[in-house]
Amino acid sequence: MSIETNLNLIEARIAEACMRSGRRREDLTLIGVSKKQPVGSIRAALEMTTLRDFGENYVQEYVTKREQLSKEIAEYGAKFHFIGHLQRNKVRQLMSQPPAMIHSVDSPELVLQINKVSTEVALEARQKIVVELRIGDEDGEKTGLSPECLPNMIETIDDCRQLHWVGLMIIPPLGRCAEDSRPYFREVRGLFDKINSRRTEKLTVLSYGMSDDFEVAIEEGATHLRIGTAIFGARKS
Numbered sequence: 001m002s003i004e005t006n007l008n009l010i011e012a013r014i015a016e017a018c019m020r021s022g023r024r025r026e027d028l029t030l031i032g033v034s035k036k037q038p039v040g041s042i043r044a045a046l047e048m049t050t051l052r053d054f055g056e057n058y059v060q061e062y063v064t065k066r067e068q069l070s071k072e073i074a075e076y077g078a079k080f081h082f083i084g085h086l087q088r089n090k091v092r093q094l095m096s097q098p099p100a101m102i103h104s105v106d107s108p109e110l111v112l113q114i115n116k117v118s119t120e121v122a123l124e125a126r127q128k129i130v131v132e133l134r135i136g137d138e139d140g141e142k143t144g145l146s147p148e149c150l151p152n153m154i155e156t157i158d159d160c161r162q163l164h165w166v167g168l169m170i171i172p173p174l175g176r177c178a179e180d181s182r183p184y185f186r187e188v189r190g191l192f193d194k195i196n197s198r199r200t201e202k203l204t205v206l207s208y209g210m211s212d213d214f215e216v217a218i219e220e221g222a223t224h225l226r227i228g229t230a231i232f233g234a235r236k237s
Contacts, residue, residue: 030225062082135188
């Protein structure tokens with residue numbers, strides 16, 4: 001099926017999930033995960049649909065696509081989010097094309113590096129960051145910050161004037177069905193509410209929900225959905 005058809009089907013499911021959970025579609029941002037997808041697919045999405053937010057996982061691919069789509073970004077007001085694991089030695093390259101948000105900030109050291117580079121490139125506005133949490137990964141094999149380390153992380157972020165911390169992100173363990181993700185989404189939402197009860201500058205972003213579980217994510221408070229294959233089809237190798 002075409003990207004347009006796929007997106008229409010996704011939007012219908014989003015609308016149903018919003019109706020079930022008493023939420024408004026306009027309070028959700030749909031990010032089309034375009035990693036390993038050709039530039040032509042992003043261009044088609046911009047020209048044929050209302051999709052305006054895209055997510056990339058790899059720094060070099062992100063920068064290259066931003067450069068190749070500079071005309072379309074200006075014409076359609078497209079936004080690119082960085083959602084993949086970010087190494088400190090790649091921050092400077094990433095910030096040559098500052099993303100709308102960095103969703104995968106997972107250590108105080110990375111926070112400090114992003115702040116340092118953001119200061120040096122003199123951004124007009126603070127760089128928006130989302131803290132990625134690691135929940136349900138007892139072996140510590142996945143990326144993300146352990147919730148126990150949040151107090152130190154928050155202290156580090158609050159000392160960084162060039163950063164705007166906007167929310168939390170999670171990739172739940174692979175489950176057998178969408179419902180398996182619910183307790184992880186619910187736990188992150190609980191942390192989100194707890195943090196906001198203590199902060200003047202409130203968090204506004206809950207970044208979770210992918211192709212297999214986005215409806216459950218909507219029911220559990222997600223604000224930013226990251227959907228790839230259900231929109232673009234299978235990724236290119």
